[in-house]
């Protein structure tokens with residue numbers, strides 16, 4: 001190794017370059033705030049990509065984690081795990097689901113959902129169905145099955161051959177769903193707000209018709225709540241906005257407040273599709289992970305944080321709309337609760353780094369959309385500060401076009 005390389009560059013040499021990383025090393029966090037290794041402070045409006053929904057180092061969750069660290073870390077799913085049973089009960093009591101499988105990530109939660117849907121059709125109903133319909137611009141993960149489910153070519157390049165049995169159709173187009181359905185269709189899988197794809201909410205009518213269509217044809221409806229779940233949209237789960245009940249929904253990101261954990265939550269009829277040995281994960285739902293899940297759900301539900309997210313989100317969206325009105329660089333401000341996108345007329349990568357410079361962390365959703373994902377406890381003052389920074393940066397942009 002060359003002597004002239006900086007220590008930071010040397011350190012990065014030991015990692016596969018899977019991320020275009022910003023040259024910032026964050027070392028401490030509290031609530032909505034982060035500090036880097038130079039002592040610079042940042043207002044966090046991305047929450048580790050919709051993960052730290054309770055802010056950084058949330059006290060009650062931390063206490064539950066530390067308590068569990070003192071007692072027991074891991075035993076194996078060959079034993080009963082009381083925390084896992086409690087966390088599952090909290091999820092089913094607060095949702096339309098009846099039974100939970102715990103994984104370690106979002107992609108694995110979606111893998112479980114895809115496997116469960118196929119197995120239900122093939123082993124319970126014995127109809128040989130396997131096809132999963134998904135949507136253009138969707139994002140469902142990076143494992144081979146979930147990147148295949150994802151409706152974006154860029155995540156698939158160079159990974160052929162991909163698993164069979166996935167079909168992609170335009171979002172919000174019920175006729176396209178009807179045309180895509182065959183006697184092999186096992187499930188339709190979608191995000192109710194396409195997040196990575198650019199903050200596109202599904203239409204009410206489309207989702208209701210889709211749910212009815214699936215039910216009438218024996219097709220399972222899978223909702224990917226990995227980014228939209230755990231209160232972010234102003235309801236505990238985004239499907240509640242649509243008056244539907246998915247057969248399976250998946251969670252990860254906000255489920256563990258920053259601790260890696262995912263879940264697939266299924267309706268009663270799917271229970272028998274997964275018998276002992278049909279699916280599993282060494283680490284899925286460990287005593288530690290599910291202690292964190294329990295504390296996270298108790299806080300979100302107990303403190304009515306979805307309601308708080310709804311109010312903070314409408315304030316954020318209305319402030320952005322008011323302050324950005326007439327800015328020719330800004331095409332649209334949209335979102336639901338605290339998942340908000342500012343669609344611009346050109347790529348926004350430089351705005352993300354300019355915002356970092358000014359101590360505000362936001363991310364993109366596709367090339368032209370600035371995505372805001374503050375934690376659910378974000379204050380009015382913090383929203384005002386973020387809106388002020390973004391308004392200034394976007395008016396500089398407007399004057400340069």
Ligand SMILES: *Cc1c(COP(=O)(O)O)cnc(C)c1O
Nearest residue numbers: 105106107139140141226227252
């Ligand atoms: C992040 C995300 C995933 C993948 O989750 P990982 O934990 O990164 O595997 C899947 N679906 C949606 C909607 C996501 O936002």
